[in-house]
Amino acid sequence: MSNTVVLTARYLVSMDEKGTVLSPGYVEIEGNKIKSIGHQSEVPATKERIDYGNAGIIPGLLNSHNHMAMSLMRGVADDLPLDDWLENHIWPLEGRFLSPEYIYDGTLLSVVEMLKSGTTFTTDMYFFEDEVARACTQAGIRCMIGEGAMAFPTPSVKDPGSVFDVIRKQAKTYRSEELISVHVAAHSTYATTEEQLVRCDELAQELDLPVQIHCAESKKEVEESIAKHGKTQIAYLNDLGLLDRRIGLVHMVWPQSGDWEHLKRDNVSVVSCLQSNLKLASGMPPIAHYVDEGIRVCLGTDGAASNNNLDIWEEFRLAALIAKGQSLDPIKVPAERALRMVTIDAAKAWGIDSLLGSIEKGKAADITVVDLDHPNTTPCYDIYSTLVYAAGVSNVKDVFVAGRRVLKDGIVTTVDEDEVLAKAANWAEKIKPL
Ligand SMILES: [Zn+2]
Structure with missing residues (x-):
């Protein structure tokens, strides 16, 4: 019989469709699944119980866009325009240093950072994704890996045409892996060929995989798409x-007027990376407008070379604030709505909402415990307000992924943090003199 553990706390924030908050509440975990939730007065008899007291039990947070191993380039080139940053700094460094070992070490660094911030799932679009899967499996975080498809040779795939074989093989390898899933990661419309995008579409359809692509990040790339294809990137992707x-x-x-209708589909989601966009001065996505139009928005940190951290708390707080600041309407994107962008809406975006994104009976036991016994979370009149406008990484106490306690009292239990940091420091020594 599987191990059963009951977690109790002042708040159980389900993020289900009804917006259930149980106070005080409990969640019962059996093996890797949630067996039941309820008020604390109804706690089932069980052998093991963890009482978190003045805390919030919330779903594990979902980071919908990431290039994990880029954390080894955190701060290597800042305060530059996107194209200069990418073409003159990041891509040359990647060409020189990226290897399976680099990806493994850089991914582990990011995973440790994310587990300590209550993130239990991330997508990853990068290279040598088998190493990403290996690091994530070892550290016990969920990841939807995406071997980057680009028009030119990448550090992991020398022949751009063969990336589809790599993705196909990964889809087969990780089909029955609990923590790892696979998606088709097309870099962008400007860094892929039309033929590649067609093949991305065919592969996604054949293997029933989600697709992810950078799109309309800068005004310049939208203008170039119109000049080259006679249409916006959205219209181009739609036609393909x-x-x-x-x-x-x-x-x-930078959505254009004709793009909006294409975005109003349940299978299409906008993934905003607000801090990355702000830092690279790409602009601010119209968050409030997307939400008003019924377009699903979820959030990602982007890689740590452009953010420069993987703190998803900063992203959902910013989503609520930017929506209000842009619309001059404080009612836009209230706290609960912002939290949905990194929980249930993100799970819906990737078609995994039957398993993730909320604390409900039968779903995976991916849970983050937020300690409210801190000055920044005192007093707590409304748990959503506290979580979105006041709390942060420093409040994350425990994390469970598939029922496994991967963070305990702020310490990652699955890997040696000191060793991970030491390896990252070694890489920095090699990269630094350039
Ligand atoms: Zn990106």
């Missing part, structure tokens, strides 16, 4: 059939 797939359009800072 990709908007019929389950797809996450990453950034979407």
Whole structure:
């Protein structure tokens, strides 16, 4: 029989469709699944119980856009325009240093940072994704890996045409892995060929995989698409059939008037990376407008070379604030709505909401415990307000992924944090002199 443990706390925030908050509440975990939730007065008899007291039990947070191993380039080139940053700094460094070992070490660094911030799932679009899967499995975080498809040779795939074989093989390898899933990661419309995008579409359809692509990040790339293809990137992707797939359009800072109708589909989601966009001065996506139009918005940190951290708390707080600041309406994107962007709405975006995104009976036991016994979370009149406008990484106490306690009292239990930091420091020594 599987192990059963009951967690109790002042708040159980389900993030289900009804917006259930149980106070005080409990969640019963059996093996890797949630067996029941309820008021604390109804706690079932069980052998093991963890009482968190003045805390919030919330779903594990979902980071919908990431390039994990880029954390080894955190701060290596800042305060630059996107194209200069990418073409003159990041891509040359990647060409020189990226290897399976680099990806493994950089991914572990990011996973440790994310587990300590209550993130239990991330997508990853990068290279040598088998190493990403290996690091995530070891550390016990969920990841939807995406081997980057680009028009030119990448550090992991020398022949751009063969990336589809790599993705196909990964889909087969990780089919029955609990923590790892696979998606089709097309870099962008400007860094892929039309033929590649068609093949991305075909592969996604054949293997029933989600697609992710950077899109409309800068005004310049939108203008270039219109000049080259005679249409916006969204219209281009639509004509190629990709908007019929389950797809996450990453950034979407610059939607054009004809794009909006294409975005109003349940299979299409906007993935905003607000701090990355702000830092690279790409602009601010129209968050309030997307939400008003019924377009699903979820959030990602982007890689740590452009953010420069993987703190998803800062992203959902910013989503609520930017929506209000842009619309001059404080009612836009209230706290609960912002939290949905990193829980249930993110799970819906990737088609995994039957398993993740809320604390409900039968779903995976991916849970984050937020300690409210801190000055920044005192007093707590409304748990959503506290979580979105006041709390942060420093309040994350425990994390469970698939029922496994991967963070205990703020310490990662699955890997040696000191060792992970030491390896990252070694890489920095090699990268630094350039
Ligand atoms: Zn990105």
